[in-house]
Amino acid sequence: MNKSIIFASALFFVSFAFDEVQFVKNFCEEKDSRIECRNFSFIEEDLKDFAERVFIISKATEVLINGDIKFLNEHLFEKFPDAESFELESNESVSYELRKPFERPKPIIFESRIRILIIGNSRVENLENSTSFHTLTELEIFKIALSKYKDFKTKLKIDDSLLEKNSKLKNLNIITSNIETITEGAFRNLEELETLILKNNHLSYFQPKTFQYQTNIKTLDISENLIKYLGLGSFWPSSLLVLNLSGNKVESITKNHLKNLSNLKSLDISYNAIRLLSRNAFASNTKIQTINLKNNQIDEIRAFRNLETLVDLDFSNNDVETLQGDLFSNCRSLKTLNLKNNTIRIIFSAFNPELISLDLSLNKIQYLQGFEFNGLTSLTHLDISDNVLRKMGAYIPAIKLGTFSDLESLIELRLNYNFLEIDDIFRTLLQNMGKLEKFHLNGNGEFNFEDDVFDDLVSLEYLNYER
Numbered sequence: 001m002n003k004s005i006i007f008a009s010a011l012f013f014v015s016f017a018f019d020e021v022q023f024v025k026n027f028c029e030e031k032d033s034r035i036e037c038r039n040f041s042f043i044e045e046d047l048k049d050f051a052e053r054v055f056i057i058s059k060a061t062e063v064l065i066n067g068d069i070k071f072l073n074e075h076l077f078e079k080f081p082d083a084e085s086f087e088l089e090s091n092e093s094v095s096y097e098l099r100k101p102f103e104r105p106k107p108i109i110f111e112s113r114i115r116i117l118i119i120g121n122s123r124v125e126n127l128e129n130s131t132s133f134h135t136l137t138e139l140e141i142f143k144i145a146l147s148k149y150k151d152f153k154t155k156l157k158i159d160d161s162l163l164e165k166n167s168k169l170k171n172l173n174i175i176t177s178n179i180e181t182i183t184e185g186a187f188r189n190l191e192e193l194e195t196l197i198l199k200n201n202h203l204s205y206f207q208p209k210t211f212q213y214q215t216n217i218k219t220l221d222i223s224e225n226l227i228k229y230l231g232l233g234s235f236w237p238s239s240l241l242v243l244n245l246s247g248n249k250v251e252s253i254t255k256n257h258l259k260n261l262s263n264l265k266s267l268d269i270s271y272n273a274i275r276l277l278s279r280n281a282f283a284s285n286t287k288i289q290t291i292n293l294k295n296n297q298i299d300e301i302r303a304f305r306n307l308e309t310l311v312d313l314d315f316s317n318n319d320v321e322t323l324q325g326d327l328f329s330n331c332r333s334l335k336t337l338n339l340k341n342n343t344i345r346i347i348f349s350a351f352n353p354e355l356i357s358l359d360l361s362l363n364k365i366q367y368l369q370g371f372e373f374n375g376l377t378s379l380t381h382l383d384i385s386d387n388v389l390r391k392m393g394a395y396i397p398a399i400k401l402g403t404f405s406d407l408e409s410l411i412e413l414r415l416n417y418n419f420l421e422i423d424d425i426f427r428t429l430l431q432n433m434g435k436l437e438k439f440h441l442n443g444n445g446e447f448n449f450e451d452d453v454f455d456d457l458v459s460l461e462y463l464n465y466e467r
């Protein structure tokens, strides 16, 4: 048998004037027992038994079909008796709605040897019911996305039986599939699970014991769902390292919500509706390194003081007005702090000296009193653009002398789009910034500088002071 004719088509709709050999040449490549068929699509024809005729047994161990897959042929897996890995991805080039009526194909017959099954963007319709995956007992990686699995078309429930037999699953990824409910026992046999991705579904809550058997889980992504309450802390598996709750409806994080997450390194809870962030919200997360709270409505920034391991905090697009009190004193690891697009008017608190990048752009800061950046000897990037820095009177400049005097590592300074005038920027203000390479001053008033104003900026490569 000519090996090059070995290929896969999961299609029912295929142009009649179709030449098998040509098809393989155009779309399939076989290399090291991996067969890849890409970029194919066909004109719809009523060719019910096409697959039967054209499928030839292949020795490939890995199969990738990337094309216009609408139905997985019921015998697809039989044609690749040695294959343990199937990636069946569509490029979404054909609009499903444009298709003519069709005869419904038979349910897919999965085979137990499959270890990796990826059915992405596939519009697959002929997965019959909640026992569809029961034969897949060896499955380790399973991704199904944007499918039209019979139940997925309406609101899908992952019930106790759907994944009952897939106990070797390590990586489960069911995105954009209209999941609305997950029963409490749905994952009870998935003790090996390390990664669970349920992004972009309609989940609004989890039953308290949903994750009780996931003692090995490291990554949980439930972004872009409808979760409003985080529930009790004991609910989260304590092995989690990464939790993504971005794009939900969460309104508050209080003391007990993230309890149990004592190993968590990364939390993304951006794009929610959080108004209340308690002082001790992260008290149990003693290993946390990254927190993303972007795009919420939090008006107080006080939950971070004792987070010694925190490296990266994104607090942009919130409603903080003042930075007051002891906010970051024990943040010995904090390197990147993003406070962009809040409503900060005035800064009365100190930043931690380890800081490398500080973004205060798009706030309402009117003047800098001199001590704001004291001790920030490691800071390389400072952005105060799009604020309202302006002279407070004839003798009171917008930026007091000494404001930048500790910033000996600064490489980039943005003061653009404020109301600065010539006498706000003077030579003594810019001393000690021998490493400054980029200085953005554009979008301010008219500057007619004395020749020596920038003399101390010996590394300067870029300077913009256009009005």
Ligand SMILES: *[C@@H]1O[C@H](CO)[C@@H](O)[C@H](O)[C@H]1NC(C)=O
Residues within 6 Å of the ligand: 038, 039, 040, 041, 067, 091, 092, 093
């Ligand atoms: C998808 O596949 C079709 C058929 O080969 C091709 O014409 C189209 O350019 C592809 N689209 C994308 C976005 O890759």
Ligand SMILES: *[C@@H]1O[C@H](CO)[C@@H](O)[C@H](O)[C@H]1NC(C)=O
Residues within 6 Å of the ligand: 038, 039
């Ligand atoms: C498939 O289409 C994509 C996007 O149009 C292109 O980048 C890729 O090279 C194509 N692959 C093959 C095997 O033709």
Ligand SMILES: *[C@@H]1O[C@H](CO)[C@@H](O)[C@H](O)[C@H]1NC(C)=O
Residues within 6 Å of the ligand: 107, 128, 129, 130, 131, 132
């Ligand atoms: C699920 O579908 C299979 C295959 O069509 C069928 O044999 C089985 O009885 C169905 N099970 C349920 C619970 O409907």
Ligand SMILES: *[C@@H]1O[C@H](CO)[C@@H](O)[C@H](O)[C@H]1NC(C)=O
Residues within 6 Å of the ligand: 211, 212, 234, 235, 236, 237, 238, 239, 260
């Ligand atoms: C939460 O932590 C407690 C105590 O450490 C533990 O007994 C419980 O199993 C944890 N819950 C989960 C879901 O991991």
Ligand SMILES: *[C@@H]1O[C@H](CO)[C@@H](O)[C@H](O)[C@H]1NC(C)=O
Residues within 6 Å of the ligand: 199, 223, 224, 244, 245, 246, 247, 266, 268
């Ligand atoms: C969390 O999910 C959102 C939306 O799916 C994604 O954009 C973001 O990159 C994810 N965050 C992390 C830290 O991976």
Ligand SMILES: *[C@@H]1O[C@H](CO)[C@@H](O)[C@H](O)[C@H]1NC(C)=O
Residues within 6 Å of the ligand: 295, 296, 317, 318, 341, 362
């Ligand atoms: C500022 O944040 C608000 C939400 O607080 C958001 O709607 C807006 O788009 C943001 N503006 C910019 C320029 O990022």
